[in-house]
Amino acid sequence: NVLILDFGSQYTQLIARRVRELNIYCEIHPYNHPPKNQSEFKAVILSGSPNSVRGENVLHPDLSEIRGKKPVLAVCYGAQYLAHFSGGQVAPSNTREYGRANLSYIKSDEIFFENISEGSQVWMSHSDTIKELPTNAKLLASTKDVENAAYKIEGEETFAIQFHPEVYHSKDGKQLLENFLVKIAGIAQTWTPDSFVESTVASIRETVGGDKVVLGLSGGVDSSVAAVLLHKAIGKNLYCIFVNNGLLRKNEFETVLARYEGMGLNVKGVDASVRFLKALEGVTEPEKKRKAIGNAFIEVFDDEAHKITDVTWLAQGTIYPDVIESVSVNGGPSATIKSHHNVGGLPDFMKLKIVEPLKMIFKDEVRRVGASMGIDPELLGRHPFPGPGLGIRILGEVTAEKVRILQEVDAVFINGLKEDGLYDRVWQAGAMLLPVDSVGVMGDERTYEKVVALRAVESTDGMTADWVNLPYEFLQKTSNKIINNVKGVNRVVYDISSKPPATIEWE
Ligand code: XMP
Incomplete structure (x- = not known):
């Protein structure tokens, strides 16, 4: 629904979370790798950036498919970019503009600022400032120190703000996003946990069909919610494997296994404690321990997966923060994918296709989705626990x-x-x-x-x-x-x- 073009701001993920909280679906893409189907998005948000629009490190998005064609909200860097390259002027600010500020002027007859009053607190984080608005721009708001805090380009549904509505300290930030997305862009607030479950179940059925899927359960929230979603979609064709690496919490293997069985999942518990302990003998260095545990897991899992005849898919509980492509600002404007243990977690010798039903949602959304499917709140509220378990909490040899x-x-x-x-x-x-x-x-x-x-x-x-x-x-x-x-x-x-x-x- 909503496309967020990322210029590398530390707040980009927060924008996505606020939009999702409005029950509107959104995706983050690097500014220089927009999705192929960008014409299908109903609105676009341009994020902030640690870079400046002046000088050498300016990041140039291609807005030809976007500007004037659909509603655009430009935040911070985005606002400066539109100003600087459309006839306005951006310069270093005399005073550093970080932290709380208040909107001392608001053009109150604008839908953009509906239900937001003068004095509203906003969060600033920028060292450049917009000295002159671009051609055809109309001033919408100011603070004491920042005259051009918000503007609109006439003849387009293009809005720009210097402050960060996604940060909690911007008290009316969510209202502002709602004004833009719902009232201006006309987007319906229909993206809820229930609708996510419904559409994901349908899409799993479509991609996986009657094939068999194997999934590694860890006892954690993500793999459990992924399993229940897949189970809902394909029933007994989902084969879950829960490995005891001997490094779990006390009684965890037995209690979690019983709980999974109680949930109707087709799960096989494999006690491989001895194998893991053997692999850890004499290993003291943390990264070597991780490798030893990781390799042992792959071996055990692979052995088990081979016992399921004709399995063709591997399901993973990867979530959105693991896969968002981040703009690598220091290495130039090239997109890199963050390395993470879940991403690309497929060993070469397991030639299975991957299905990742949670890969577009955040952790809090995973919990809400789990709750909407009736998963026990106790399971959904569990603390995170590292894959290598107690292995990295026992310093030195295990x-x-x-x-x-x-x-x-x-x-x-x-x-x-x-x-x-x-x-x-x-x-x-x-x-x-x-x-x-x-x-x-x-x-x-x-x-x-x-x-x-x-x-x-x-x-x-x-x-x-x-x-x-x-x-x-x-x-x-x-x-x-x-x-x-x-x-x-x-x-x-x-x-x-x-x-x-x-x-x-x-x-
Ligand atoms: P650190 O120690 O890096 O931990 O501050 C941050 C979070 O990551 C978890 N963690 C891991 N999780 N495999 C995992 O699956 C690992 O090797 C690993 N190391 C750390 C840690 O428990 C915390 O939640």
Whole structure:
């Protein structure tokens, strides 16, 4: 429905999310790789950019199919681009324009600003400013420091704004997007989780037909929702494989497997713990551990997939942030695809076709889609858990005994969070087993045992994260419980590092 042309702004994905929140479908494409069917989109949004329209690094989109032909909303760089190359003028701003500002003037008879009043707070983030509007432009709004904060090109449905409506601090940003998309572009707000399920089920049936599909379940939200969608579409032709790599949480394999069976999925549980532990023997370096675990998984999965006769498709729970092509600004205006463990995750020797039913939706949408299909909220609200599991939370070499210790510690921590109503306040939590022995005293005896670190973070996508200020009483209780109940641990510490510069996992 809506095409977002990306010029590399850190906020581009946010634009897409706001549009989706209005129940309108949209896609992000790099400005220099627009989709072939761009004439089918009903409106276009031009994103911001870290680049300047002045100087050498200007990014030139081809707007010949767009301008004057359909409604356009140009944000920040987009607004400056239209100004600079259509008879206006852009110059460096005298004052740095970052952060909150208020619209001191609004041309109030414009549909564009309907239900938005003067004084409305907006978010600015730019170092250039539009000194002169382009030819045929009409001023729509100003702030104290930015005279040309919004304009419209006469004779076209082309609107441009210097501020960022997609950022939460732009209080009426969503209203503005709604005015543009619904009132001006006339787009219907019909893209809901139910409609997504309906159209995706239909399209899976069409592409897959009567073929067999294999899918690896992980216990996480994405693969589970993908499985239920596929199951709805093709029923028993979906073959799910759930591998126990021996690095899962305590009792996770048994409970999750039972839950999947309860959901009616055709799932095979494969306990390959021994094989994974063997592959990890003597491996201490984090990336080598990841490789060893990844390779073992591919082998196990491939063995299992070969047991399904005539399977032709591999389903994956890839979601939109994994596949959005990003504009690589530093490497020049070439489009690169972000590398990610899910993308291109198909080993050469498995010559299966890929079906990815969630590849156009965001994480929060995956949850909404799951809820609309009746998936247990408990499953949908699970914290993310890394593919290599406890393998990258046991620092140094992984052994069966260390896995046992960490599983116990992790269970005390996670169950405690749930019991105290803290689980949903945390984006991700877990425990790390450190390769350190420290001295303690228990009763009259000196102990020399392991140290564990607890980590709980707030985040939206894992790219940045902050440690969670868990109540001292909770930490105290948890520490006591761990030391008293988990043999081999005599010291508990809490990780108070944010990301960056630390990462969420310790390896
Ligand atoms: P970091 O440690 O990079 O983690 O701050 C960010 C998020 O990614 C998860 N993570 C992984 N997930 N395979 C995965 O599937 C991995 O190798 C991996 N490493 C980190 C981590 O749990 C956090 O959610």
